[in-house]
Amino acid sequence: MTDTPVLDVQNLNVRFDTPKGIFHAVKDVSFTMGREKLAIVGESGSGKTQTGRAILGLTQGHITADRMAFHGTSLLGLSPSDWREIRGRRIAMVMQDPKYSLNPVMSIGDQLIEAGQRLFEQRGAGSISPRQRALEMLEAVKIRDPLRVFNAWPHELSGGMGQRAMIAMMLMAEPELLIADEPTSALDVTVRLQVLAILDDLVKTRNMGLIFISHDLNLVRTFADRVLIMYGGRVVEERPAQDLYNASHPYTRGLLACAPEVERPTKRLATLTRDPAWADAPQPAGAAR
Numbered sequence: 083m084t085d086t087p088v089l090d091v092q093n094l095n096v097r098f099d100t101p102k103g104i105f106h107a108v109k110d111v112s113f114t115m116g117r118e119k120l121a122i123v124g125e126s127g128s129g130k131t132q133t134g135r136a137i138l139g140l141t142q143g144h145i146t147a148d149r150m151a152f153h154g155t156s157l158l159g160l161s162p163s164d165w166r167e168i169r170g171r172r173i174a175m176v177m178q179d180p181k182y183s184l185n186p187v188m189s190i191g192d193q194l195i196e197a198g199q200r201l202f203e204q205r206g207a208g209s210i211s212p213r214q215r216a217l218e219m220l221e222a223v224k225i226r227d228p229l230r231v232f233n234a235w236p237h238e239l240s241g242g243m244g245q246r247a248m249i250a251m252m253l254m255a256e257p258e259l260l261i262a263d264e265p266t267s268a269l270d271v272t273v274r275l276q277v278l279a280i281l282d283d284l285v286k287t288r289n290m291g292l293i294f295i296s297h298d299l300n301l302v303r304t305f306a307d308r309v310l311i312m313y314g315g316r317v318v319e320e321r322p323a324q325d326l327y328n329a330s331h332p333y334t335r336g337l338l339a340c341a342p343e344v345e346r347p348t349k350r351l352a353t354l355t356r357d358p359a360w361a362d363a364p365q366p367a368g369a370a371r
Contacts, residue, residue: 087114088291092149096132107132109315121294121306129315130295134261174252175261180244184236190247191232198254219250223280242273259291314361
């Protein structure tokens, strides 16, 4: 990780007003990251997606933090014009399911061009054409026939192809940080590995930072550099991905025990027993390094 972090988040909180009172979705989450692959994992409702959306100001909840800075620029209280300079342009987010995230009444090519419009305006007429740029991005995500996909409608694409188109769309503006929210959850194993290889290659070749949000501990163990484990809105543990099997928190160990593994077959999978106190414990020291 570089001396100056790409992203610095300190004591991030996200709250929602509900008919039953205030729901605290994210509680005092802190972390810093450089140009690396940082995974955030946990069960549904653990706060991982809301953490990612809060970074981009996309949540409908009330966001507070001691600090939330991107390359030293605070992301708190930005004006709409300031957000337009950052959101999509410098920080991009790949949503969970292309079936619901792609615009069904626009061709894939038009959506890619729209995503890169701000960059095209800044570079001027002498730069590469929007159409050529879109075709290059489709090639970058290993689509064999980019012109066909460029002219296609979202309903004509498979799940894996749609996910690649979503990633290509986010790359149109050449972001420095990419947030991928469950980008492989709806894909079969073969396509999932292909998408992960694409993301890994993009981080290396484009020097990006990647926040990878997932349920799958076994997947992030082999893909990410570091892992934040969330429960009840809090970070309960932070580990180097390769050291995940040495996790000390009972929640992390319980999640690992519940997942079947080819290398470590068991006759009966464990059942996770949760302790409500985990959701109220402070974030462990060292997780925000």
